[in-house]
Amino acid sequence: MIFIQGVEFKSVPDVGETLLIADMSSNFCSKPVDVSKYGLIYAGAQKNIGPSGVTVYIIRDDLVGHARCVCIHCLAFSRLLSMIFSY
Numbered sequence: 001m002i003f004i005q006g007v008e009f010k011s012v013p014d015v016g017e018t019l020l021i022a023d024m025s026s027n028f029c030s031k032p033v034d035v036s037k038y039g040l041i042y043a044g045a046q047k048n049i050g051p052s053g054v055t056v057y058i059i060r061d062d063l064v065g066h067a068r069c070v071c072i073h074c075l076a077f078s079r080l081l082s083m084i085f086s087y
């Protein structure tokens with residue numbers, strides 16, 4: 001199911017080769033999701049699985065490491081992953 005401005009769609013749209021990104025804040029962990037259909041899934045965890053401010057990202061492997069130089073550090077996921085796994 002897909003939400004657009006609070007509207008939930010019953011199926012995932014077929015977008016061909018276009019990158020599909022979903023905000024699943026409202027329904028994250030409420031049902032199984034085929035993550036292979038998405039390039040990026042993000043969710044504000046405070047609605048379903050955690051405290052306010054926690055955000056969940058599920059990112060397709062081939063998208064990590066291709067951020068443009070103008071991308072702010074908190075959205076350059078390869079930088080975040082290297083920091084997380086360096087501990």
